[in-house]
Amino acid sequence: MTLMSEAAVIQGRTLPRGFAWTTLVASIVASAAIFLALALAQVTPEFNVAGAAVVGAILYLVLVGVISRLVEGRRKSIDRVMAGVITAAFLIALIPLISLVATTAADGINRFDMQFFSSSMRNVVGAGGGGLHAIIGTLLVTGAATIISVPVGIMTAIYLVEYGKGRLAKSITFLIDVMTGIPSIVAGLFAFALFALVFGPGIRFGIGGAVALSLLMIPVVVRSTEEMLKLVPNELREASFALGVPKWLTIVKVVLPTAIAGIITGVMISIARIIGETAPLLIIAGLSTSMNYDLFSERMTTLPVFVYTQYTIQGADAQAYIDRAWTGALVLIIIVLLLNLIARIIARVLAPKGSR
Amino acid sequence: MSKRIEVENLNVFYGKFLAVEGVSLTIEPRTVTAFIGPSGCGKSTLLRTLNRMHEVIPGARVDGRVAIDGKNLYDLDVDPVLVRRQVGMVFQRPNPFPTMSIKENVLAGVKLNNGRISRSDADDLVEKSLKGANLWKEVKDRLDRPGSSLSGGQQQRLCIARAIAVSPDVLLMDEPCSALDPISTLAIEDLIEELKRDYTIVIVTHNMQQASRVSDRTAFFNIAGTGLPGRLIEVDDTATIFERPTEKSTEDYISGRFG
Ligand SMILES: Nc1ncnc2c1ncn2[C@@H]1O[C@H](COP(=O)(O)OP(=O)(O)OP(=O)(O)O)[C@@H](O)[C@H]1O
Numbered sequence: 001m002t003l004m005s006e007a008a009v010i011q012g013r014t015l016p017r018g019f020a021w022t023t024l025v026a027s028i029v030a031s032a033a034i035f036l037a038l039a040l041a042q043v044t045p046e047f048n049v050a051g052a053a054v055v056g057a058i059l060y061l062v063l064v065g066v067i068s069r070l071v072e073g074r075r076k077s078i079d080r081v082m083a084g085v086i087t088a089a090f091l092i093a094l095i096p097l098i099s100l101v102a103t104t105a106a107d108g109i110n111r112f113d114m115q116f117f118s119s120s121m122r123n124v125v126g127a128g129g130g131g132l133h134a135i136i137g138t139l140l141v142t143g144a145a146t147i148i149s150v151p152v153g154i155m156t157a158i159y160l161v162e163y164g165k166g167r168l169a170k171s172i173t174f175l176i177d178v179m180t181g182i183p184s185i186v187a188g189l190f191a192f193a194l195f196a197l198v199f200g201p202g203i204r205f206g207i208g209g210a211v212a213l214s215l216l217m218i219p220v221v222v223r224s225t226e227e228m229l230k231l232v233p234n235e236l237r238e239a240s241f242a243l244g245v246p247k248w249l250t251i252v253k254v255v256l257p258t259a260i261a262g263i264i265t266g267v268m269i270s271i272a273r274i275i276g277e278t279a280p281l282l283i284i285a286g287l288s289t290s291m292n293y294d295l296f297s298e299r300m301t302t303l304p305v306f307v308y309t310q311y312t313i314q315g316a317d318a319q320a321y322i323d324r325a326w327t328g329a330l331v332l333i334i335i336v337l338l339l340n341l342i343a344r345i346i347a348r349v350l351a352p353k354g355s356r
Numbered sequence: 357m358s359k360r361i362e363v364e365n366l367n368v369f370y371g372k373f374l375a376v377e378g379v380s381l382t383i384e385p386r387t388v389t390a391f392i393g394p395s396g397c398g399k400s401t402l403l404r405t406l407n408r409m410h411e412v413i414p415g416a417r418v419d420g421r422v423a424i425d426g427k428n429l430y431d432l433d434v435d436p437v438l439v440r441r442q443v444g445m446v447f448q449r450p451n452p453f454p455t456m457s458i459k460e461n462v463l464a465g466v467k468l469n470n471g472r473i474s475r476s477d478a479d480d481l482v483e484k485s486l487k488g489a490n491l492w493k494e495v496k497d498r499l500d501r502p503g504s505s506l507s508g509g510q511q512q513r514l515c516i517a518r519a520i521a522v523s524p525d526v527l528l529m530d531e532p533c534s535a536l537d538p539i540s541t542l543a544i545e546d547l548i549e550e551l552k553r554d555y556t557i558v559i560v561t562h563n564m565q566q567a568s569r570v571s572d573r574t575a576f577f578n579i580a581g582t583g584l585p586g587r588l589i590e591v592d593d594t595a596t597i598f599e600r601p602t603e604k605s606t607e608d609y610i611s612g613r614f615g
Pocket residue numbers: 370373375393394395396397398399400401402413586
């Protein structure tokens with residue numbers, strides 16, 4: 001009987017709308033006041049922002065939990081506390097990201113000038129110079145790695161999803177998993193050993209770097225493409241077969257177009273994964289301070305290697321080198337962001353339209 | 357252009373599991389044949405063997421004979437792709453291609469096969485097929501909208517238009533109305549009535565009224581228990597099956613007295 005009457009009630013006691021926000025502000029203010037007092041009393045050398053935020057957050061969670069429990073009951077109180085915890089986790093995850101971008105932007109802006117984008121480091125000692133050779137190097141090496149990896153990776157994924165069965169497919173999947181775990185330095189050593197066998201020891205050129213990077217890139221492309229192809233409903237393949245369309249045409253004209261947006265996103269993620277690689281390129285692409293547009297001869301520097309050398313081999317005017325390193329890092333981040341943006345636009349244009 | 361289908365002693369396996377056993381039946385040209393029977397008795401399985409669509413499922417195989425106008429589909433020299441161009445299929449769930457517009461969906465059979473078709477021929481084919489599928493009036497002003505923007509019933513009729521656009525000889529339909537409202541269902545039943553003039557049609561349905569309304573012949577399938585193969589119990593003129601079935605189990609099933 002009590003159960004019946006309880007079930008009939010659909011209004012519960014609720015806290016007013018702005019309750020969460022008010023409590024949050026109150027908690028932060030209270031916590032800030034405590035830390036201000038501590039700072040004024042010389043207990044802490046200065047106002048501790050992080051401490052105030054952490055204590056404020058905890059205070060908020062406790063307050064919200066207790067008050068909501070008393071007024072609204074157990075379920076809603078847990079809901080409010082969990083919402084708070086999840087938001088806090090999100091903010092914590094955001095801190096390194098924001099701090100990283102902010103620091104790089106603040107320090108990189110010093111040399112973010114025309115000269116940086118128009119000159120190399122050839123014959124530059126001290127201030128001046130730029131990273132054009134490294135930007136070109138990054139674009140060429142990453143582009144070549146992409147050109148190698150994307151066809152290989154996508155075709156492997158097509159084989160695995162559409163054709164592969166039995167032992168061969170299983171062993172390929174296993175090898176791809178192993179490849180995913182290869183340390184990048186090993187990829188660099190492999191490429192170096194390979195090309196040293198062919199061209200003799202001491203060989204260094206951009207394409208070698210591209211080969212090393214594609215070793216890292218292929219498993220990522222395969223994995224993400226595989227997932228995307230698996231998402232394509234079997235019904236579409238059947239619909240196409242039932243029209244008398246051969247399998248390969250079904251894959252090319254039905255499966256790939258349906259999955260293309262996801263595949264492109266996966267490729268972009270894999271590019272972002274390798275564009276920042278330093279170690280393998282140090283080995284096989286080498287260092288250079290001059291422009292080099294030719295992947296197939298001479299050493300080639302990429303942005304990560306440029307940043308690394310600017311930072312580790314500082315000349316007389318140390319600040320100039322450090323500034324260039326930051327700007328190199330900033331340019332790298334911007335390139336990745338741009339690539340992401342382009343990928344999103346392409347994905348949006350190509351995505352299946354008008355589904356309900 | 358419609359054709360006779362003869363099934364002889366057909367067994368269908370999924371791996372080791374025998375799903376359908378010992379089916380023999382003949383489907384005459386320009387008729388509608390309904391497959392009825394309880395869930396899991398192998399209606400879809402049998403239907404898919406009529407255009408070798410079961411081969412898409414890993415492990416599925418058949419033995420026995422399915423002949424279309426005397427030619428066994430399972431002869432070694434038969435290309436399943438060509439079989440499917442003659443024996444079209446409409447599925448239980450509408451499955452228009454999401455990347456294509458309504459028009460492109462209708463033309464899919466031509467376009468996906470790298471076929472070339474002049475613009476005016478394409479427009480004619482689209483109009484003819486959509487009219488054939490009873491959809492033309494509803495979509496003629498938005499042929500370039502995505503196929504997936506239609507309602508479920510419209511999508512199903514789009515799938516039928518797509519299937520008849522390649523002008524097959526036989527049309528297989530696996531519960532084409534099971535996801536549709538009564539009005540769309542009626543539209544599709546009318547359509548089947550019209551299509552019958554040109555095509556041989558086999559339809560799977562759980563709806564007894566539908567079977568009695570649209571079909572000339574009805575085949576009743578049953579299964580003795582879980583894990584056992586489905587069998588053809590009897591096949592006869594629809595009127596006979598519904599009024600004086602030979603088998604007790606057919607009568608029980610049709611009248612709803614079924615365990
Ligand atoms: N892909 C498959 N792999 C293995 N077994 C299958 C597969 N598809 C169907 N079966 C089995 O074959 C038997 C017949 O299935 P089928 O789908 O043909 O039944 P149905 O008569 O169409 O049933 P429903 O009326 O529910 O659609 C069932 O026992 C089912 O479990």
